Amino acid sequence: MSSKRIMDIELLRGIAVLGVLFHHLQGSLFTDIVPSLERIHAWAQPWWGVDLFFAISGFVIARSLIPALQGCSTRQEYWQQTRNFWLRRAFRLLPSAWLWLALMLLACLFINRSGAFGTLHANVQATLAGVAQFANFRFADSFYRYEYGTSFVYWSLSLEEQFYLLFPLLILVCRKHLVWALLALVAVQLFTLRTPILMVVRTDALALGILLAMWSARPGYARWEPTFLRRPWVGVSVLLIVALALSVMATDRFTFTNYRIGAIAVLSAVLVWVASYNRDYLMPAGVLKNLMVWIGSRSYGIYLIHIPAYLLVRELIFRLQAAGLPSPAGHPILTILIAGGLIALLSELNYRFVEMPMRNRGASLVQRLSTSRSAVPSSGATSC
Template identity: 80%
Template sequence: MSGKRIMDIEVLRAVAVLGVLFHHLQGSLFTDNVPLLEQIHARAQHWWGVDLFFAISGFVIARSLIPALQGCTTRQEYWAQTRNFWLRRVFRLLPSAWLWLALILLACVFLNRSGAFGSVSANLQATLAGVLQYANFRFADSFFHYEYGSSFVYWSLALEEQFYLLFPLLIVLCRKHLVWALLALVAVQIFTVRTPLLMVVRTDALALGVLLAMWSAQPGYQRWRPTFLHRPWAGVSTLIGIGLLLSFMATDRFTLSAYRIGSIAVLSAVLVWIASYNRDYLMPAGAVQRLLGWIGSRSYGIYLIHIPAYLLVRELIFRLQSTGLPSPAGHPIVTLVLAFGLIVLLSELNYRLVEMPMRNRGAALVKRLGTARPAVPSSGATSC
């Protein structure tokens, strides 16, 4: 499949990150109860955006990595391809992640008169967990037990980065049995009660995304195209309908709660499957698609930035209100405008000044290594 950007995938990234932003409004941006938010959260939860991200990541990574590794004929070629994959991931993800970990820590020390950013000790430990990629395990351990720190969203990044580290090894170990290994991984998780630990190592959506990528390389995949979604509003209605169903399943009103995460993973994979055909089934070309495409392309930065932005707005409002002067600060609408404006500004700066330059450096380094060290077949090497 082509490496060209799929607009429906960008739309799904936008939907996922907007859901996470909305989910974290209560508690991170608003500490007092906002009646409207309380009513919405009682009927719909939006944390499932993380699982949609997992399904997207599994699909996008596997559609390029599996053919590259399965095309290897020597061990040297396999390790070269794996090294290149890891280098691209490092330059794509870590600079922004580490930058915002450092900024959160600085804000905790110097911009924390309100206490919004939490304690220095908790944030130091959270920063270490984020840098060393065990944030998901710390998050599970801290759940309702102790303060995690302001970088708690890094749990999902740690899980994805663990996946990026181990997936190339899984491909070569399982070889022709990779499909069965992934199906077993999904089946076991779907029928397992999720403890806090299992919640932060949930890989069913990732595995389903990988399976979709493998299926998409088969000739018969095109026969399953959902062409009926090209009818006016059919695709958008499907996206809204599945989104509403996911939001309901994420609440306590969903009676089959033991199967909640597995069901959300399957529906997330359905959305990625629709998007994978690159026919604009979910969102037709136009102004809305361009807007969601912009959000989707910046979704990684938005995900990293939204919590520190929320906390910074809380700190700003606290300082304005502590002056005793009349101010509209603290009104929910003003608070939302400030927070979302800050997120848009910071995510755009992050995209232009950090994400794209570092991504290009990673690609240049991989290219330089490829030209500097041409693969020399070894007669004793084993097949990939």
């Protein structure tokens, strides 16, 4: 299966991260009630961007990992491929995640005059949870009970890291029954009321993304291509309708509350399915799509950075007010523009000087390990 980057998937990443950024405006950037945001949140909430991320991750990872592992003829080759996958994921994700955990902890210590970054005790515990990849369990435990800390968004990163660790083992254990195991995983969750602990281990969107990747390797996938979306603005209309439906489902007004998370996972997978053909079905090529693709390509850094950026803007406003200087306080649009500019700048720096160099270093390490392994004769090994 080709590992070529799919621009329409990057578009979805951009949509997903913008939804999360908007959802966190109230409470993270604004502590006082902003009436317009309150009205929007009453009828539409875009936190479903996290589930869209899950569906994308399941699709993208399975699209390359399953063929690689299924093409191995010995256990040794299987574990070598698994090791390579884990190494690439670690170099891709952990340096940026740990960097921003450290920076948030330093901000709590040294630029926290307003208290925006929370208490040191909560942030130390949150940092440990983020590094040790159990932030999702701590997040569920802290839900409306105690302060989590600045890095609360790391719950979803921990869930994905747990998925990356366990997924190769699931492929090994289930073998030819992998499809049925994934379908059972989706079905069980679809009809289960999500408690806080079940919310932070939800894997239905991930499983649907994996199933979609497996289907994309079969002949029937091409026959089901939604070619009717080629008509001008039909695809954009479908995208807007699905996004609106997801936003309504994410509110407490949605009456089928027992099934709304499962429904969100299914609709997220539908968007990934349409995007997987990479035919500009969801948005025509142009300036807007190029911007969304750029946002999508930086979405990991944006996701990590947006909360500390929001809190830094709050700290700046507090200090300006304390000094009697003009500030953007009371001007929500200006405050959002300042925060957005800061997020764009920091995410671009993170992408250029942390994400890409560390990703390339991981790829080089995997290449060296593979080369050194192939250079050593082994009497019992066969090629993958």
